[in-house]
Amino acid sequence: AEDGYDLWLRYAPADAARADVISRHATAIVAPGDSATLKAATDELQRAVAGMTGTKPALSAAPSSGALWLATPKTAPSLPVKMQALGPEGYAIRSTQVEGKPVTLIAANSDIGLLHGAYHWLRLAQTGANLDALDIMSAPKIGLRLLNHWDNLNGTVERGYAGQSIWDWWRLPDYKGPRYTDYARANASIGINGTVLNNVNAKADSLTAPYIAKAAALADVFRPYGIKVYLSVKWTAPMELDGLKTADPMDPAVAAWWKAKADEIYRAIPDFGGFLVKANSEGQPGPQDYKRTHADGANMLAAAVKPHGGIIMWRAFVYAHDNPDDRAKQAYSDFKPLDGQFADNVIVQVKNGAIDFQPREPFHPLFGAMPKTPLMMEFQITKEYLGQSTHLTYLGPLFQEVLEADTYAKGKGSTVAKVIDGSLDGHRLTGIAGVANIGVDRDWSGSIFNQADWYAFGRMAWDTGLSADAVAREWAAMTFSPDPRVVDPVVAMMMGSREAAVDYMTPLGLAHVMATGHHYGPGPWISNLARPEWNPVYYHKADAAGIGFDRTRTGSDAVSQYAPPLARRWAKPATTPEQDLLWFHHLPWTYRLKSGDTLWDGMVHHYDRGVAYVADMQRSWDSLRPLIDAERFAQTEAFLRIQRREAQWWRDASIAYFQSVNRLPLPAGAAAPE
């Protein structure tokens, strides 16, 4: 059944002409060696070619005409490729000849590189690419490309919209169901090389012997696919698990506890990746409870994993209930002074924006501001604030926008991508994480189209220069069909979908106006929550005269956390990009937008545009009915219906609320809220 389980690895039968092309380029598979990784690569090639062509290519010892030849310097000493440029995980794919016979060479320094190369070749095969005259080299610039699961030990998933956790803690470590292997295949196919198994709001139990054994069992499944396991840890675990009196990072007994715990984990998982830590954030304990800094805490843990080659990912998502300052400024205020104080196996993990995974935020001011500290990106693949499981809101454009954003930290061209790939400041420890959208739903991600966000995250983590459009094209071709009559309209739907959500939820730089707790649906009127910075009214500050958060010098001065060229530009409404206008400025409802509209009329037009876009997506999708299998067609059709209704809900509720504040009429032609 086309229930989405196979993700973008469907390997559906190709039409006769294409099947012939693929067959001629995969007459046999030559892959000397016997590692589990190599077997994963050849299994995948065989399964895929058999699926697309009907014939499973045999494994053969020597390159024959039309063979796929997988080789490392160990199995083929003089490969016609600059091997050094490929690094440990990269690969080359080259149409070449061996003893006069045409072959497709996939070359890498390691079997993991061969696996990545095999997946790349399969992507070409699936998307209708020309398979002659290939000359490809690819190596990731970012070292750690991780999923962060917010999975709890009780099987629930925080902000998960695809069912319960895929980790079956009850039956691990003995039973390792086939889904774990499919998970590893999917991740390896897009270059993801690590996974943090449990929620950042961690329970101490994840570090007990039974859970270490369960994590070790998963690590065994993932290892052949080049995927390492990491754990989130709770700061007070030494107190909770072993009755220590304190969790003060300067207390020798605390440091000794963590060292012993690290030793215990590495005995079970020799290639364990390290720890992810949410400390002193949203009620989680941390070193500040003992008047120590984030660096003190991170460095103590870093020392524990250092002898084993492990790392600490220390999150910068912090804001405190007793800090009256603009929430958007607090992470920078806490972390910027610590630049240069972190141990060399610590990397600070920063969300893409300063508030919280909104439909749009300016890039986080810490990017570019801590040159002596490796920073890793945290994106949210699961769509807490973008429609959760049903709305079609492709995140590729969001990822691209953030990665391309210029921090100006070292002059023009200091993009966020260069901060996190280490090239701007010369860091070797580099990383990018995506909060996973995976659960036990048959389609893994809560909807077919949400799979594209997982896919795009992996592809863009591997190559930050890829465009969201190119990635969407690959995904659509692999997921539905390489037929341009499918790919073109599907990609067109996807590419504008995130902007549509911005339009119907948070136009012109608004943020965090979602309903409380679940963050689903509108709630701009909410003002009664205990912590002021949880209330939507805190973010939009609408009153009879105007709307928006003044983050210039007359307000919170968050603009001064950005490099001077940006701080200057964003200090004035006229030179602030309109997409971020109300993020940085409180403006009168009568403020003139570039379109000539007043701010109020312009806002209404944005809401309307968002709703109209969803209606357009419905029309596009309906026209695809003859070209898409019934099951996946029906899911998307139904979800678009939900999205259309809810976009309208967002629009109407937002407009009605803001009208109750500003008492302004609707612009000509706009429909009254229903």
Ligand code: GCU
């Ligand atoms: C958001 C989200 C929480 C999550 C937190 C985090 O606030 O709503 O569920 O725990 O981010 O990233 O730590």
